Amino acid sequence: AILIFPIMMNLAIAAVTAADPRLVPTLKSLGAKSTTLTIQVAKQTRFIMLAAIITGFGRAIGEVGAAMMVGGNIEGYTRTMTTAIALETSKGEFETGLALGLLLLAIAFLINFILSCLQQQK
Known part of the structure; x- marks a missing residue:
C-alpha cells in the first residue's frame, strides 16, 4: 500500500484537474451543495479514477x-x-x-x- 498510494494519488489528482473547469462554478451558481458537487465531479472523472484503481492493483500484484x-x-x-x-x-x-x-x-x-x-x- 505504501508503494502504490503515491501513484494512485497522482492519477486521482490528474483526473480531478482534468475535469471541466466550468463544472464547479456552474453548479455553485445553480445552488448545488458540496455533496452534489462531489458526485458530479466523480461522475465526470469515473473512468480515469477506475483506471487509477486498476493501475494500483496492477502495481500491487507486481x-x-x-x-x-x-x-x-x-x-x-x-x-x-x-x-x-x-x-x-x-x-x-x-x-x-x-x-x-x-x-x-x-x-x-x-x-x-x-x-x-x-x-x-x-
Missing part, C-alpha cells in the same frame, strides 16, 4: 520483492499470490507456481476486460 521484504511472506497472513509463485518455484514446485501464475494472469485479463467494457459504455 511488487514481489517489496512484498517479501516488508510482509515476510508468512502463509495465511502476509503471503500474496506473487510471493507464493516465487516461493513455489524456488522450492522446485513448478507446477504449483505455473498454476498460480496462470490464475494471476486470468485475474489480470478479467480486470482488463471489465475495464474495457466500462470504457466502451462511455
Whole structure:
C-alpha cells in the first residue's frame, strides 16, 4: 500500500484537474451543495479514477520483492499470490507456481476486460 498510494494519488489528482473547469462554478451558481458537487465531479472523472484503481492493483500484484521484504511472506497472513509463485518455484514446485501464475494472469485479463467494457459504455 505504501508503494502504490503515491501513484494512485497522482492519477486521482490528474483526473480531478482534468475535469471541466466550468463544472464547479456552474453548479455553485445553480445552488448545488458540496455533496452534489462531489458526485458530479466523480461522475465526470469515473473512468480515469477506475483506471487509477486498476493501475494500483496492477502495481500491487507486481511488487514481489517489496512484498517479501516488508510482509515476510508468512502463509495465511502476509503471503500474496506473487510471493507464493516465487516461493513455489524456488522450492522446485513448478507446477504449483505455473498454476498460480496462470490464475494471476486470468485475474489480470478479467480486470482488463471489465475495464474495457466500462470504457466502451462511455
